[in-house]
Amino acid sequence: MKKKELNELHTKPTAELKQLIKKARLELIRLRMEQKAGKLKNFHLVKQKRHDLARLKTILKELELNI
Numbered sequence: 543m544k545k546k547e548l549n550e551l552h553t554k555p556t557a558e559l560k561q562l563i564k565k566a567r568l569e570l571i572r573l574r575m576e577q578k579a580g581k582l583k584n585f586h587l588v589k590q591k592r593h594d595l596a597r598l599k600t601i602l603k604e605l606e607l608n609i
């Protein structure tokens with residue numbers, strides 16, 4: 543995720559962030575299944591998606607706590 547995208551996420555409503563988290567989780571599951579099946583060629587995508595999911599969760603928590 544780029545810095546500009548991260549700044550935009552801070553302005554989104556919590557419902558939209560929850561939806562993005564759900565999509566990221568599904569994408570992560572899909573990537574892991576492809577990795578186990580031997581079809582995934584870019585293994586770094588799993589790590590990248592995991593980090594993106596963590597960033598989304600952090601932003602959501604910050605908005606909930608009004609930080």
